[in-house]
Amino acid sequence: xxxxxxxxxDPVLRKVGKEIDKDYPQLEKLIADMRETMYNANxxxxxxxxxxxxxxxxxxxxxxxxxxxxxxxxEKNFFxxxxxxxxxxxxxxxxxxxxxxxxxxxxIPTINEDVFxxxxxxxxxxxxxxxxxxxxxxxxxxRVFQHEYDHxxxxxxxxKLSSLKKRLIKKKLxxxxxGKVNAGYRMRFPNAKR
Numbered sequence: 690x691x692x693x694x695x696x697x698x699d700p701v702l703r704k705v706g707k708e709i710d711k712d713y714p715q716l717e718k719l720i721a722d723m724r725e726t727m728y729n730a731n732x733x734x735x736x737x738x739x740x741x742x743x744x745x746x747x748x749x750x751x752x753x754x755x756x757x758x759x760x761x762x763x764e765k766n767f768f769x770x771x772x773x774x775x776x777x778x779x780x781x782x783x784x785x786x787x788x789x790x791x792x793x794x795x796x797i798p799t800i801n802e803d804v805f806x807x808x809x810x811x812x813x814x815x816x817x818x819x820x821x822x823x824x825x826x827x828x829x830x831x832r833v834f835q836h837e838y839d840h841x842x843x844x845x846x847x848x849k850l851s852s853l854k855k856r857l858i859k860k861k862l863x864x865x866x867x868g869k870v871n872a873g874y875r876m877r878f879p880n881a882k883r
Contacts, residue, residue, distance in 0.1 A: 691875060692726045692740045697797045697845070698866025699879040701738050706745040706841035708777045711819045713744070720774055720817055723748050730874035732795045734833055736840030739796050741877070745777045747837040754829060764829065771830055778814035778838055781823070783807040790832055792846045798872035800861055804849045806835050 695701055709716070719742075727735040727748060736747035754760065754768040785808030793801040809827040812834060816822060826834050836846060847855065847862065864870060868878035 690722045691729045693875040693877040694795050695741050696876050696878045703843045704743040705843045709744050730795050734837040736837050738840050745841045747775050751833050774817040776815040782811040785809040804846050
């Protein structure tokens, strides 16, 4: 089932997600619905807060990057299989130089900005079967992970912009929260006039 994506301005996007266990109600269906919602919106990732649930769950399918001509063969091969469920994820260590990359977000349609993030992250998470994993990601995979991880920490990519950039996009952000945007997929707007 395609769920509406929560727009910028909704308080759920600012909550730190709660950990879940294997008894979380209808988790399998929730993950399937999140996948369908993400694919419908042409996203690479989707976090539970973006569909109104303040839990530590997000999914990533960055396999479209496997077709990117600008990436190395090693990166393309990694992305081919970078399709995962992350439950109760934690960043254990961030390292390397910060680098900029143009990011967007399904909850903030029509806005893309350069965001600086560290190059390498070591992470711990559970998959959909609640098996534990520890892994180190670098480059683009690390960035995709960090973006989704921020969602379960109540952080949006716009929080990482300079105060000047924030002022420049403030009106656009206000319009998104009011529903004055055409995203091309179902959304729920916190400040839309009924």
